[in-house]
Structure formats: structure tokens, C-alpha cells
Amino acid sequence: MASSSFLFLLLLLVESSLVVDSAKKKFAGPVVNVTKHLSFPDFSLDNPRIVHDLRLLGSAKLSKEKSAVQIPDVSKAIDLRHLAGRALYSFPVRLLDPATGTPASFETTFDFQLNDSFVADSKNHTGSAGTESSHGGSGLTFIIVPDEFTVGRSGPWLGMLNDACDEEYKAVAVEFDTRCNPEFGDPNDNHVGINLGSIVSTRIINVSDIGVSLKDGSIHRARIRYDSPKRWIEIHLGSEGQEFFSAPAFSGFLDLSPYLKEYMFVGFSASTGNLTQIHNILSWNFTSTSQAFLRIPSEETCQSKIILGNTETPGGPRREPISNFLIFAAAVVLALAVLVSLYYNSKRRGDKPSTIILPENIQRPRPPNKPRSFTVNEVSCATHGFGEYEVLGSDYKGSFYRGKLPNGCQVAVKRFSTHFLNSNGSDGRRILKEICTIGRIRHPNLVPVRGWCHDKGELMVIYDFFPNGSLDKWLFGAGVLPWTRRFKVIKDAAEALNFLHSKKLAHKNMKTTSVLLDVTFRAALGDFGFVLSGSGSRKFESAVSQAADVFEFGVFALEVIAGRRRSDLEMEEEEEKDLLNFAWRLHERNEKVKVFDSRMGSLVNLEQAIRVLEIGLLCTLNESKGRPSMEEVIDLLATDRPIPELPLSRPVALFPYSSTTGLCAGYSCAPFQ
Numbered sequence: 173m174a175s176s177s178f179l180f181l182l183l184l185l186v187e188s189s190l191v192v193d194s195a196k197k198k199f200a201g202p203v204v205n206v207t208k209h210l211s212f213p214d215f216s217l218d219n220p221r222i223v224h225d226l227r228l229l230g231s232a233k234l235s236k237e238k239s240a241v242q243i244p245d246v247s248k249a250i251d252l253r254h255l256a257g258r259a260l261y262s263f264p265v266r267l268l269d270p271a272t273g274t275p276a277s278f279e280t281t282f283d284f285q286l287n288d289s290f291v292a293d294s295k296n297h298t299g300s301a302g303t304e305s306s307h308g309g310s311g312l313t314f315i316i317v318p319d320e321f322t323v324g325r326s327g328p329w330l331g332m333l334n335d336a337c338d339e340e341y342k343a344v345a346v347e348f349d350t351r352c353n354p355e356f357g358d359p360n361d362n363h364v365g366i367n368l369g370s371i372v373s374t375r376i377i378n379v380s381d382i383g384v385s386l387k388d389g390s391i392h393r394a395r396i397r398y399d400s401p402k403r404w405i406e407i408h409l410g411s412e413g414q415e416f417f418s419a420p421a422f423s424g425f426l427d428l429s430p431y432l433k434e435y436m437f438v439g440f441s442a443s444t445g446n447l448t449q450i451h452n453i454l455s456w457n458f459t460s461t462s463q464a465f466l467r468i469p470s471e472e473t474c475q476s477k478i479i480l481g482n483t484e485t486p487g488g489p490r491r492e493p494i495s496n497f498l499i500f501a502a503a504v505v506l507a508l509a510v511l512v513s514l515y516y517n518s519k520r521r522g523d524k525p526s527t528i529i530l531p532e533n534i535q536r537p538r539p540p541n542k543p544r545s546f547t548v549n550e551v552s553c554a555t556h557g558f559g560e561y562e563v564l565g566s567d568y569k570g571s572f573y574r575g576k577l578p579n580g581c582q583v584a585v586k587r588f589s590t591h592f593l594n595s596n597g598s599d600g601r602r603i604l605k606e607i608c609t610i611g612r613i614r615h616p617n618l619v620p621v622r623g624w625c626h627d628k629g630e631l632m633v634i635y636d637f638f639p640n641g642s643l644d645k646w647l648f649g650a651g652v653l654p655w656t657r658r659f660k661v662i663k664d665a666a667e668a669l670n671f672l673h674s675k676k677l678a679h680k681n682m683k684t685t686s687v688l689l690d691v692t693f694r695a696a697l698g699d700f701g702f703v704l705s706g707s708g709s710r711k712f713e714s715a716v717s718q719a720a721d722v723f724e725f726g727v728f729a730l731e732v733i734a735g736r737r738r739s740d741l742e743m744e745e746e747e748e749k750d751l752l753n754f755a756w757r758l759h760e761r762n763e764k765v766k767v768f769d770s771r772m773g774s775l776v777n778l779e780q781a782i783r784v785l786e787i788g789l790l791c792t793l794n795e796s797k798g799r800p801s802m803e804e805v806i807d808l809l810a811t812d813r814p815i816p817e818l819p820l821s822r823p824v825a826l827f828p829y830s831s832t833t834g835l836c837a838g839y840s841c842a843p844f845q
């Protein structure tokens with residue numbers, strides 16, 4: 173008894189000394205500077221890298237004549253009003269050290285020219301908007317944003333933010349605003365502002381004061397410098413080829429750290445409103461330096477982890493009262509032990525390095541991502557006994573629960589209902605086999621399978637948890653997903669299906685609730701169908717389910733474009749209740765635009781959206797009448813190859829597609845015509 177508590181105490185002392193040590197050392201590694209430099213002396217298309225390095229979003233283009241980035245895209249737009257666009261450097265830049273919350277220092281210089289849109293007008297583009305009084309809107313920003321696929325709203329929003337940007341959407345911008353929007357606190361139509369996560373500027377500079385007129389049509393040069401240790405920002409203005417004005421347009425204290433994430437995207441955004449102008453960016457360079465602490469493996473911290481793991485036996489022996497004498501004795505023994513080990517260590521120096529020997533009773537951790545089998549007890553613990561507060565959703569096959577594994581991982585558990593398992597056509601073993609097959613594959617657009625549970629008559633699949641939930645909540649909820657995000661989701665889903673099909677697998681449950689969004693709004697396909705009712709050879713089944721996936725993908729694409737469910741019995745007009753029917757009808761009448769979710773407003777890239785709509789309709793064709801494979805769909809989405817001609821009218825009798833059940837819909841019916 174006494175000896176065991178003595179040993180325990182010894183461990184405790186060693187452990188605490190190591191813990192203190194490692195806490196001290198946590199950030200004490202050598203400091204390294206993470207630097208990034210990018211430079212665009214011009215935006216000439218002759219530079220082959222430019223299409224890789226620059227990401228254009230919304231209404232933005234590279235102008236060949238001017239070797240400049242232009243927002244909006246004059247060549248596409250008939251009406252230049254109410255457009256927004258972005259041009260971002262394609263790769264994320266490190267702008268914050270999360271360990272210390274220290275922002276990066278950066279400096280950027282760029283030349284810009286705000287031209288009125290007379291050039292476009294004379295080509296008969298803007299019609300009546302081309303009068304003298306219509307130019308001057310809205311403005312340009314240098315912007316720092318968390319993702320590379322969001323475009324902000326047009327008009328006074330300068331392409332900076334939109335409705336889908338919640339508090340998590342951090343954005344910093346320096347605006348060069350040529351429009352006075354008193355509701356956003358603008359003093360005049362010629363100012364520079366600093367916007368921190370909001371379109372209302374926290375600092376505003378009236379640049380008329382320093383003799384600058386942003387929209388005089390001349391080339392301006394701006395330099396923004398941020399000094400992180402001093403939390404100091406300086407904005408200089410000047411003109412091309414000349415020195416900057418000696419006094420900065422603005423300088424002052426600014427703590428950017430609350431508005432930054434570790435990795436962000438940098439670039440420009442601009443918009444037009446009732447008034448238009450062409451925002452040209454002619455050259456740009458950017459340099460940033462952020463500090464990081466070199467993380468190298470250290471023997472000590474690992475040893476401390478082993479000891480910690482050993483003593484942390486849940487429900488194990490608790491500390492007993494220990495006499496002063498024992499503490500004294502322990503200290504003496506410890507001191508001796510340290511001396512002895514120091515002595516041996518110093519003697520051993522120069523020998524081969526010592527290796528860590530793992531105590532036998534410590535199991536090597538399994539690879540964290542390898543799916544494994546769980547017991548019902550484990551899953552039950554993780555989900556608070558399948559508590560009703562943990563229910564994420566349910567369908568005819570079963571329910572989804574949120575859960576947390578002992579290692580802290582958040583998971584989503586699909587628990588198949590007994591009703592479903594007992595229904596004919598489902599075979600627990602076959603489902604299990606499929607779960608294991610799916611569990612072995614990995615793709616950025618597939619929700620990883622963490623494991624399964626086949627125990628006590630239950631069958632469950634354990635998936636990674638996606639904090640942003642499923643697409644239907646975003647699509648049919650209160651907010652409005654912008655077109656760029658919808659397009660990305662459709663592309664992501666297509667990639668996932670194509671990957672599955674290339675592995676001779678199928679998803680079999682393609683719908684908006686199966687598409688999950690991660691924090692960056694990347695879409696991943698989960699909630700696999702696993703089972704196809706009916707029997708047949710594997711090869712036959714796989715072909716049938718793949719064709720069904722394509723059909724379902726088509727309906728899914730329509731749902732995303734239209735922002736409504738495939739069947740909506742509350743629609744007033746009879747013909748609108750079934751989305752697929754409705755979309756074909758509108759196609760017949762050549763009124764496809766009416767399918768689009770009107771809440772998206774003017775930010776839709778019409779040409780692209782119509783293309784996607786046509787691809788969606790193509791997918792719902794009879795297999796023998798031109799339904800494409802997922803590979804062909806990807807190709808059509810990624811290129812501007814002409815879409816195969818759609819039949820003029822929907823081949824009605826061919827789809828026993830039932831939108832009222834909404835369940836088996838495509839796959840059990842569509843392929844057998």
C-alpha cells in the first residue's frame with residue numbers, strides 16, 4: 173500500500189514538472205517568418221500563369237487591350253448596372269498566427285483606373301444608362317476574405333458582403349468609394365474607407381482633402397502597409413509613375429486580429445449600381461510576413477504524453493492522504509534519480525541517440541481515419557442514448573443522430589430503422605458489405621465514413637459530422653445562397669458521383685438532404701443509399717444505380733437552381749407542383765429563366781445558370797435517349813462545349829417519376845422504361 177502510493181507520488185511529481193516544462197516550451201520554439209510575395213506587373217494574358225494565379229468571380233474579366241482586370245465584365249453584360257465581381261489571388265495566404273493571435277504584416281501596391289463606361293456605351297451596350305450623369309458607381313476595394321467562391325452584393329456593397337455571409341464570414345476591405353451612400357455613413361462620393369467585417373467603414377478619409385479625385389479617369393496608385401507589431405496601418409495614394417504624396421492619406425492604430433483567420437484570400441472586389449463605371453486594376457504586388465513557431469518533434473513532450481495517458485485511467489485509484497514524510501522521501505529519491513540519470517546521460521552522449529520504449533500496456537493508436545466497427549454501447553454513449561435532442565433528421569430508412577466519440581470527434585450516426593431492415597429487399601449483410609466498401613474510399617467531396625455498427629440487430633453507419641449541416645437547410649431556408657455558391661455545390665456533387673461511378677459504385681440516395689456543407693461551404697455527399705431494392709447481378713445493379721444517380725442528379729440540379737423542393741404541393745399553379753415537370757414545360761416554352769430562384773436577384777450569371785439547367789434536364793432523359801454519364805456531366809460543367817440538343821418537349825410517358833412520394837423517385841423507376 174505504502175509503496176504503491178509512493179510510486180504514484182513519484183509519477184505525479186515527474187509529471188507535474190514535465191507539464192510545467194512543456195507549458196513553458198509550448199511557444200518557445202524558434203520563430204520562423206512565413207512570407208509570401210506575389211507580383212503582377214500587369215495582367216496580360218501573355219503570362220501563361222495568370223489564369224492559374226488569379227481567380228475571377230462574378231462579373232470580372234481580364235481585358236486583353238488594357239492588360240488589366242476589369243470589373244464588371246464589359247464583354248458579357250448588356251446592362252452594366254448592378255453587377256459585382258472579384259479578382260482574387262488563387263491561393264490562400266497566411267495572415268494570422270492562431271497560437272498567439274498575431275496578425276501578419278503586409279504591404280501591397282496597386283495601380284487602378286476608374287473609367288466611366290462611355291466606351292461600352294458607344295458600342296450600344298448600356299442603352300439609356302449611358303448618359304453623363306450615370307457614371308461614377310460604385311467603387312473598388314482591396315479585400316481580404318475567407319474563401320475564393322463568394323461574391324458580395326452589387327451597388328453600395330462593393331462586392332464585399334452578401335446575405336449568406338454570417339458573423340463567421342470575416343472580411344477586411346479598404347474601399348475606394350466613388351458613390352455617396354449616406355445610409356452607410358459615406359461623407360461624399362470620393363472617399364477611402366477601412367471596412368472591418370462590415371460595409372460601414374470604421375475609418376473614412378475624404379480624399380478630396382488631399383487633392384485626389386478617384387473617378388477622374390487617371391491612373392491612381394495606392395499602397396497599403398500594415399505593421400503587425402505596432403498594429404499600424406498606412407494608406408498612401410499617388411499617381412502612376414510618380415512618388416506617393418508624402419503624407420499618407422491615412423495612418424493610425426488598427427488591430428486586425430479579430431477580423432482575420434489563419435489563411436485567407438487577397439484581391440479586389442468592385443461593383444456597379446444605378447451608376448456604372450469600369451474598375452480597372454492595372455498592376456498589383458503583395459508581400460506578407462507572418463510569424464510562426466517552428467514545431468518540431470521533442471522527446472520530452474511525447475514522454476509526458478505517455479505518462480499522462482498511463483495515469484489517466486478513468487475510475488482508477490484516487491489519491492490517498494500522504495504523509496509529510498513520504499513527500500520528503502519522494503523528493504530525495506527523485507533528486508537522486510535525476511542525478512543518476514544526468515550522470516548516465518552525460519556519459520552516454522556521443523553514443524547512438526536513445527530511443528523511446530513504449531510500455532507494453534500502451535496500445536499503438538490506430539490510424540485515426542480508418543473506419544472500424546463500433547458496438548451499440550459505444551454508439552449509444554456517443555449519442556446520449558440516441559437522445560431526442562441529438563436527432564439531426566430522419567427519413568423512411570431511419571434517423572440521423574449527432575454524437576461525440578470519446579476522442580472528441582463529432583460524428584453523425586445513421587441508424588437504420590427496424591422497419592426498413594425488415595422490409596423486403598434489404599439485406600443487412602449486403603448493406604454492411606457496401607458500408608465497408610464505401611468506408612475504404614476517400615474523396616474531398618464525399619463525407620468520410622468513420623465506421624459502422626452491426627450489433628444486437630441494429631445497423632448503423634457513423635459519418636464525420638459537418639457543422640454547416642445539409643444543403644436543404646440553406647437552399648430552402650430563410651437566407652439566400654448566391655449563384656456562385658450554388659454552382660460550386662452542383663459541381664462538387666457531380667465530382668463526388670463521378671468518383672463513385674469511376675470506382676464502380678453508386679450513391680443511390682442523391683438529394684439535397686444528402687449533400688452536406690463544411691465550414692468553407694465545400695459540398696460533400698453523404699447518407700449513401702447503400703441498398704437497391706430488387707435483385708440482379710452486381711454488374712447489372714451497378715449500371716442501373718449509376719444511371720439512377722444521374723437522373724437524381726438532374727433533379728437535384730433543378731432544385732438548386734430553383735431554390736425549391738422537387739415537389740411542392742403548396743404551389744398555386746398545378747403545373748408548378750412538380751419541379752421536373754415544370755422545368756420541362758418552361759423549356760418547351762423557352763422561358764427557362766422562370767425556373768431560377770428569383771431571390772438570387774441580378775447576381776446570377778444567366779448564361780451559366782441556363783447551361784446548368786439544360787445539363788440538369790439532360791440528366792433526366794431516358795437512358796437510351798441521351799442521358800449522359802457523370803463523366804460527361806463533369807465535362808459539360810467544366811467547359812463550354814455545346815450542350816447536346818434537348819428534345820423540344822418532355823417525353824411524358826417515359827418517366828413514371830413520382831414526386832409525391834419523393835422517396836424512390838428516380839432510381840427504382842426511371843431506369844426501367
Ligand SMILES: *[C@@H]1O[C@H](CO)[C@@H](O)[C@H](O)[C@H]1NC(C)=O
Nearest residue numbers: 202203204205206277461463
Ligand atoms: C522575421 O521578420 C522580422 C521582421 O520582419 C525580423 O525582424 C526577423 O529578424 C525575422 N526573423 C527571421 C528568423 O528571419
Ligand SMILES: *[C@@H]1O[C@H](CO)[C@@H](O)[C@H](O)[C@H]1NC(C)=O
Nearest residue numbers: 238285287288291388389390
Ligand atoms: C479610360 O479613360 C481614359 C481617360 O479618360 C482614356 O484615355 C482611356 O482610353 C479610357 N480607357 C478605357 C478602357 O475606357
Ligand SMILES: *[C@@H]1O[C@H](CO)[C@@H](O)[C@H](O)[C@H]1NC(C)=O
Nearest residue numbers: 293294295296297298299300
Ligand atoms: C442599339 O442596339 C439595338 C439592338 O441591338 C438596335 O436596335 C439599335 O438601333 C442600336 N442603337 C444604336 C444607337 O446603335
Ligand SMILES: *[C@@H]1O[C@H](CO)[C@@H](O)[C@H](O)[C@H]1NC(C)=O
Nearest residue numbers: 358359360378379380381382
Ligand atoms: C471633403 O474635402 C473637400 C475638399 O477639402 C471639401 O470641400 C468637402 O466639404 C469635404 N467633404 C466632407 C463631407 O467633409
Ligand SMILES: *[C@@H]1O[C@H](CO)[C@@H](O)[C@H](O)[C@H]1NC(C)=O
Nearest residue numbers: 253327328352353445446447
Ligand atoms: C436606383 O434606381 C431605381 C429605379 O430607377 C430606384 O428605385 C432606386 O432608388 C435607385 N437606387 C439608388 C441607390 O439610387
Ligand SMILES: *[C@@H]1O[C@H](CO)[C@@H](O)[C@H](O)[C@H]1NC(C)=O
Nearest residue numbers: 211280281455456457458459
Ligand atoms: C511593388 O510595386 C511597386 C510599384 O511598382 C514598387 O515600387 C514596389 O517596390 C513593389 N514592391 C515589391 C515588394 O515588389
